[in-house]
Amino acid sequence: MNNQSLAQRLKYHRKSKGFSQEELSLKTNVTVRTIQRIEKAEVNPHLNTIKLLAVALDIEVNELIPLNNPKEETIKKKWLLLLHATPLLGIFIPLCNVLLPLFIWIHKREDNPIYDKHGIKVINFQITALILATISFVGLLTIEKWGFILFIATVPICVAIVIFNIIYVLKKEKCYYPLSIPFLRFKPKGSIKIIAFLIGILALTNCTTKTHIEIERIDGSTVFIDSITQKINQLAKDAHVEGLMVAIFDNKQVEHQHIVGYKDFSKKLVLTDSTNIYGASLSKAVFSVIVMKLVEDDVIDLDTPLESYLPKKIYEYKPLKRWHDDYSDLKTDSLYHKITARMCLNHTTGFQNWRSKDNKLHVHSIPGEKYDYSGEGFVYLQVVLEKITGKGLEQLAQETIFNPLDMKSSAYEWKPRFERDFANSYAENGGVYNKDKDNEPRAGSTLETTFGDYIAFLTAVLNKKIISAKSYEEIFSPQFKILPLSQLVENVPAIEYKNVKLSYGLGWGYLETPYGNGFFKEGRGSGFHHYSIIFPEAGKGVLVMSNSENTGLIFKDLLQYTIANKNMPWEWFKEIPYK
Template identity: 55%
Template structure:
């Protein structure tokens, strides 16, 4: 694309329609900053971005971009060959001279202006020549002599024109079909045909067939617009793979994946690809613990060490590191820790012991008094539960969560069956990390799952399955108010008021915030090459889940949340979710 030409065209068309940059941003969900950069010629915009702008301005795509150079994706000769060549099959199969190019055009028309233009011309010609053939047949039986010549000339004429245009399209990307009646001339007619064909051929609805997604504020967005927006974000933020699931009325109404599980080999990422869940593990673990509370195995407010016949630091470690509590021998605070404190991140433990200068575990603040994000706290609770029940974490999770919800490709440990289809994590420049497959099961962060499986889990949460209503209410009850400026890092030790408006707090393994649409509950996931987020609004029966295998993933969360469901409440600064285009 010629950046300067697009810049001038956008300025002209925007002013012609009387839109300010802010108004155009609101109509398209393209940020004001991006529009400003396009109009200055500072960026080469993605095709999906131009589509969003053209749609909002109610103009043709080629009013913004130059037809002779429409390549955001490479023009593939094979598609032009198929568009112009498949009508020949109509010599064997009746009407296939129309149907084959029609279906190709419907499939590819939005990918590139050239496909759309060529497709229309091919279909118009084939419909015209078919009508001409019917007229020639009438002439054959009604006009002696000339009717026969007319009849035998139609098919050779159509074949000659077709072959000429095959070679012309491949070599010059241009075509000319004489005697064509412009049946498909306007976008309105084109859209009518697409809808008609779609309604005839698509007999069973899929999860992405919902025409619109209802957002928190009552507005809506079409699934096509959301897909276009995600494609734009994936391209601009350089995200290798992403899966997005949206819930309306407690049902999955949008479920789609983009990009690659292995960017180097260009292997596609999909909803059934296994992906490292990172701290999504904690959300599942919170539900598991509440199930054990329901069964009377553990109480939320009983000091955990009191369940054991001896001190936790007296046990010989059975794992490489995570159940080694020898460093707590001289610690006087840890015996106060309860399950409630572990799940609400108020144990006083650091996030992980290796963040300490001597890599030794200790309690840093009085248990139960301050939010301090801690994977160690959940692991401590896990170890206690394993000793109480005589079962390991994986056995408990399979019994009470994964199997009841048919999460057949989810586990707290790597399974060999995952090797057939799994996602690599990628760094900020697209290089893949080595896959870690030797983690010992830990409730704080070793979950392996899929977008499909975890979507089922979140739907079960919205439907209040697995647990009783009383347990769900307890899990989502705010246990601790959060004042820290950041969730982790140096600023987590400093307090501020920026999240007072949403009454930020923590439940039992899940973050909690308040909105005009009821409370929201969320969880992040962050590891090398994997960045995830979900937020549910149970009273509004709405939610979204985002899973990525890229260190660039978090850079699109704020914009995607706002576009998809109008979530303007997620505390993205507290979570260090800074937009990819923020300078």
């Protein structure tokens, strides 16, 4: 298949119909990401995908892709043979004389007009034969002699006609079915009523559709995909969540993903997997992989004090950014010089989460001795790395993560191209936050991404890409036990979950469950609310991304229903079910 030709044809027909990529996605259930990649000639799509696009655009398949297979004639005869010969199985299996050719016709009718014409004739004849067989059976019971003759003659005559047409189609690609009632009629563009009828028949005959696929959860129990979809929709509605995206991983790949709601609630603009989303603290999970890549490249060591890499004191450098690389407050600090990369990633630097005018940057406890969640620790490590490598965070991220994983819609800073498709964010009362578009790149907080891109990142992590398995073992090993279990939110101590051995790894939280170790990362800020947890040994995980503060109220129910994870210390996160 010529990808470039398909890309140009799809773009031409989509624009001629006045559809945006998002609108075409909604009409086809083909993701926006896939449509974008087809139009860029980056993928060789499955024929079924092309069929869906053609139906939505109201064109023939061959208007998107010309049939240029050198073995086309042979392939065509094989499909025609199947159309005309499969009804013979109806002698042994009731209704197969209609259902089998009907199924083939549904799937092949748009590939070539000859399949459509022959399929209609076969189906019309077989439905007629089925009616005739029913009448002859009634005649057998009610009409003496002639009823018997009609009954025993019906099947042989129908079989003879089928065999005649098998030979006829192989020789001349033509067919002739006498006395057929025209239930279906050939129309080049098809008929909406016929398609609806066929979809109904297919739904009855195909009992293994995707919505009835079961997903195995972490505890070995299973749940149907359609049940998960209904649960997500119901939770989002009950908790007044404006936009919600959920991906479920199994076998180290995405098994199911579902998106509900809007990127702009007032305008009813639909949220998609390519809509820009502020990642908040999901930034830290990505940064931890960047750091470990630099460790592998011997740029830095996890346990060497960061200040020792610099030719002068960190507070002696002139700030180049608005505020985050200004370390003048540390001039009188006697502890910061002990801080290592490991301490930055496992939140034991002693720094507060974020500095402010009233809360100057300061090391509040001996580095390495106390867990205290800190975005400032990540930024300190970032600034040192930028000075060592001569590269900014954005360049390091693009080179290490985003480009290799084809995360083309991700960055640690706002890009003008994000303007055309970004999500608003909403407070608990439904109020809209102003979108922050002037953040400078910061390792702990400024990730701009999409649902599709972050899925790609988690998939890479589950499959141990970008960095070595040994480096992932370092990230996912318990670096510092969290005791007591409290982030001191509003100074309310949380319940201590001794059984999960809650700890922090490098950029990720750590907990133990009866089904394996889990590694989580949450993100929250300016109305955006995200949560992810993966179980690398089992190859399972869940990603939740949202543009509503209310999402925290349904995290517990979402996790327990989708993956059966009942070991998360929700009191520690201060997340409780909605009322």
